[in-house]
Amino acid sequence: MSTTKNPKLIGESLALAVVVDGRRRTPPAAAQRLRAQEIYQTLKKLYPDTYAFLKFNTPFECLVAVMLSAQCTDVRVNMTTPALFARYKTVNDYAQSTQQELESYIKSCGFYHTKAKHIIATAKILVEKHRSKVPATMEKLLELPGVARKTANIVLGNAHKHHTGIAVDTHVKRVSTRLGLTRETNTDRIEQDLLRTFRPEQWWDINYLFIRHGRETCKAPTPFCSRCALSSLCPRNGITKST
Numbered sequence: 001m002s003t004t005k006n007p008k009l010i011g012e013s014l015a016l017a018v019v020v021d022g023r024r025r026t027p028p029a030a031a032q033r034l035r036a037q038e039i040y041q042t043l044k045k046l047y048p049d050t051y052a053f054l055k056f057n058t059p060f061e062c063l064v065a066v067m068l069s070a071q072c073t074d075v076r077v078n079m080t081t082p083a084l085f086a087r088y089k090t091v092n093d094y095a096q097s098t099q100q101e102l103e104s105y106i107k108s109c110g111f112y113h114t115k116a117k118h119i120i121a122t123a124k125i126l127v128e129k130h131r132s133k134v135p136a137t138m139e140k141l142l143e144l145p146g147v148a149r150k151t152a153n154i155v156l157g158n159a160h161k162h163h164t165g166i167a168v169d170t171h172v173k174r175v176s177t178r179l180g181l182t183r184e185t186n187t188d189r190i191e192q193d194l195l196r197t198f199r200p201e202q203w204w205d206i207n208y209l210f211i212r213h214g215r216e217t218c219k220a221p222t223p224f225c226s227r228c229a230l231s232s233l234c235p236r237n238g239i240t241k242s243t
């Protein structure tokens with residue numbers, strides 16, 4: 001049995017996309033983790049000032065902003081929320097709102113009918129069951145309408161400083177895949193791969209680092225590999241189409 005490294009798939013020794021008898025094999029776990037650490041350190045130097053992309057003042061505003069950001073840009077959400085948050089100041093304000101009025105404030109974010117429905121239903125549950133507080137556990141957050149793991153991870157991290165997972169959005173998914181950190185397509189499974197690969201104290205940063213890298217360099221559909229700081233660590237360095 002011969003073992004070769006495909007020069008098209010690797011930039012240097014740590015980018016271990018190994019081809020054995022013509023088939024790609026998963027790199028050794030230790031090498032993968034070592035490469036992941038280089039990726040993390042490189043991005044951390046590149047983007048030292050990670051920050052929350054969405055603007056909010058309270059845990060519930062955080063939850064509302066993240067719910068609005070589904071299928072919508074953070075820029076658009078940040079343009080929408082000042083008027084919304086000026087009108088709706090408490091969880092109870094949302095719980096008592098009519099669907100029609102809330103929709104009128106969030107229309108520009110898209111899918112506003114469903115989003116308004118979920119926000120009002122969530123506010124009612126918080127008022128009735130959680131003393132108008134945003135829950136501090138993944139389990140309780142996932143019980144809220146329209147809240148999946150991505151939203152829950154962002155809210156837990158921002159509102160409660162509980163960094164127990166990695167929020168996987170479209171940028172994190174694309175960058176993780178191109179960097180060879182996962183072969184999964186399901187976001188929950190991608191998250192599990194990333195949690196196994198990075199250290200717990202890095203989980204919170206990974207979301208923001210990968211989002212920034214995905215927005216600025218590893219773009220969809222075509223990434224700017226020629227100017228990418230991770231090119232020597234990336235098995236997809238040089239790709240010219242969306243993957």
Ligand code: SF4
Nearest residue numbers: 218223225228234237
């Ligand atoms: S921009 Fe290119 S080299 Fe950089 S992480 Fe994305 S696919 Fe890899």
